[in-house]
Amino acid sequence: MNDSDIIRNVLNGDQNKYSLIVEKYQSNVFRTVMGFVHQKENAEEITQDVFVKAYYSLKSFQGRSAFNTWLYRITVNLCLNFLNKKKRRKIWSLFTDSFQLPMKEKFVITQMEEAEEFRIVQKAIDSLSEKQRTAFVLSKYEELSQKQIASVMNITEGAVEQLLQRAKINLKKKLNRHVGK
Amino acid sequence: MQNIIEKFVDRERLTGPNPFLLTRVMTKITSPAVEKTILHPSLKFALVVGGLVSAVAGGIALGSTYSTRTNNEKVLCINDTQIENFGFYYTIGEE
Secondary structure, eight states: HHHHHHHHHHHHHHHGGGGHHHHHHHHHHHHHHHHHHHOHHHHHHHHHHHHHHHTTTGGOSSSSSSHHHHHHHHHHHHEEEEEEEHHHHHHHHHHHHHHHHHHHHHHHHHHHHHHHHHHHHHHHHHHOHHHHHHHHHHTTOOOOOOOHHHHHSSSSSHHHHHHHHHHHHHHHHHHHHHTTO | OOHHHHHHHHHHHOOOTTHHHHHHHHHHHSSSOOOOOOOOOOHHHHHHHHHHHHHHHHHHHHHOOOOOOOOOOOOOOOOOOOHHHHHEEEEHHHO
């Protein structure tokens, strides 16, 4: 049973068929979300939201693009919304974190040394612009072709190539600044 | 440099979703939707503007109830207890 058959069944009222879609794409969606949020708990929440949102928007899926392209679009949008909300809450969390520091400290210190390298990479990825980051995540985490990325992002393949190149240069610059010391 | 990025990406790619994710999604979908009462953005904006207008109007109303009262009557207060003392020393000097 292919995606369009499943969707047709779901739209005809067979809700349970939607589980086939979730089963098929949950790893892809989760991986993509991880590329944006880097945290399992948040990634699970967002992945769940992606499938719920996709289910309720299924009627609006016109089949002009592949179902997974449409699903990736929802995923990227929800991730970017999450990150924007997080950015807005940053000041407040900085304030509350200062109270939590003594509790966290022990745990963080033991892990800090081994995770330092990854933390720097994560920071570098997070500092990329929304478009560069989306292209980078879809390319590295999902190993999508430039054509597929272009379709998800609604841009040309040339623009994807450019975004990936810029992302690479920016990451290199940022990592050189930290690791190269 | 490329190695560090690839190591990081590989580590995150290996993280799998919760095995109950499917169940959770299906439960959310099949359970009756709870209608949330979310304010329409334009209504939210109207409420904020209304709040501001009422705050400003309240401030103006409170401010206009204040009136400067001027008192034209003049009152002179004299403490005469010390005057008597001068008189006392004066009489002593005469003696």
